[in-house]
Amino acid sequence: MSRSQDPHPSRSFFPFGNPFRMKAPKGSHMSPQLLAVLQAFEVTLAERLRKLMPKSKDEILSLSWMTLAMKSLCETHNDVRTLITDLELPVSVWDEKWVDVYFDISTKLLDICNAFSSELSRLNQGNLPLKCALHNLNPASSKQFHRACTLLDDWRRHISAKNPRIEKCSTILDGLVGTLDLPKVKNSAKGKVLMQAMYGVKVETVFVCSVFSAAFSGSSKKLLDLDVADMYSWTPAFKSLQSLVNEEIRVRFSSGKFSVFSELEAVDAVVKELRPTIQGGVDTEDKVEKELLLKTVEELGMAAEKLSLGMDLLAKGVDGFFQAVLASRDTLLSSLRFDKTVNDRVLGRNIDQQLVH
Template identity: 30%
Template sequence: MLFVHKDSHRFPFFPSSPPKSPPASVARRFEDALTARLAELLPLLESSPSLAFSWLASAVHLLALTLSDAADLLSDISASERDTVAAYLDSGVALLDACNAASAEVDRILRRRLHLRFSLHLLSSSDDGRDTEKLKRALDSVAEWRASPCRAIKSSAVDLVRSLSPAALPRGKISAARRTIYAVEAVSFLVTGAVVAVLGGGGLAVPSVPRDLPWAEEYQKLATAVSRKLAGDGLAPELKATEAAVKKLTGVVDEIQANGDGQKSMSLRKAVDITEKATDKLTEGLDALSSAVNEVFHSALRLRSTALQGFRVGSQRCK
């Protein structure tokens, strides 16, 4: 995907001028906002066997907001905090790489879906199944859909997620910058891990976070719920619904070909309609996820730029 620059939105309660409140107070407001956002992602739908693309898009959007808020909070890095922020730069690169991997897989699924679109077009114009040539071409197109793996994200993406796991917080008093970086890493690990698990299959083991953090309880609730959803095959419900619709559609077309008449015209129209709706839902979820991943990519770049700016400013002050 070609990422297009978008203007970042500042966190509403952070003024454009340097805040007068102590850094710890600003960090607490950042943490309180994160707590509220994590709570908004719960509860997960009991009717959904796994995590939907639409839900993942909301979670990824939360990550983008968290990164943007962190950039605001860390925009004025003191000399004593530069090492703390420097430690994040490597995981920041891993997050960018994970975004690229997720984006590439979403694009691949969207391209794969085009085979279904073409098949549905042929069936809709097949004179209720009487045009045998279009029926054959439609089935060939469905075969192309089935031949392509439904999930094929690069295995290296799993390693990228592991590298996002937050380092343990030191004991004693923790600086506002360190608390912020820890929150960014923890949320990045949970959200990116969920995306990679759904796109590539597999579960998600999320480490516990210190209970004294304001957002810890909501984070653990969400992490537990996400892990349970991924305990099975983890296939997104939009993909499952599409696969089920295609299977039924193929059965109807096979019957029409076997009978050689138009007795199944009503069944064909119904099956085409169900498959079109499932495909539209799949497209909607994938488009939303793609847009959210794009947003995270730009927010991550902004946070990285903020961190590097602190070093540039620091070096100028030393002259």
């Protein structure tokens, strides 16, 4: 799959059709109990996707929305871990290649989490020149105004800089798209349930991560347009969400905004208003000018505080997703060790019986 290059692309997520349809185990009957488990998972996924639908376009790529998206991913990945436990699917049934692919996918997700965390840390470092600028704007003197101008320029340069680790995320996401066509679990109804659930998890994960990658990199070319088949109950909710979010992000980039992040854009808007004022000098003896300056500085302080708080909450959300992926890996590893121990004991028992006979 190639990335979208035009403003309104329509690229298929699956160039050769739905891989799940091709890979679904044949001859495996899904009992009413298993069907109920799968339906419950998909109903929950659909509800989560609907909760991510912004009430207005202004909410798109606000830090609060992004934090909600990360929370949604955590919950979905945790649900899959619970599903694996509930299915009691023996690890011995899992094809070795399937396990290898799973660990490769989780490694890529951990790499993406680390890249997002590094970018949030870098953006947070921009708080220092911003706070110093606000400190210099409190006492009114031309010397401190000049210093404040320099600090505001430093903030803008820092925020505009590119993070090489974020630039690599698009390559990692391409790799994730390539792993959607998972090897099938051998002729197993439980395996079919797991495969279909994993497909939904992958779609939500790739979508959210591609949105984050585009936002952090400052390029709409990082967005992925996923074409999901209508056979899943959560498909309508996903298509509506993807269409609204991707379209709005492309509009913002095409309009030349400083940042697609609402909170960053809010800070920059105040900086643009404040900088010419203090650069030209403020008559501190003029009551009107002084009150106007104080009001603008107060607005900048509030916007900066909101940005800082939003970044901190989002960083915690990314860390939560990182921990959820790690927990899933640990669950599978524990199952593998347990399965190997059981097999070794059975093998040892058989050998003992042969020796007796």
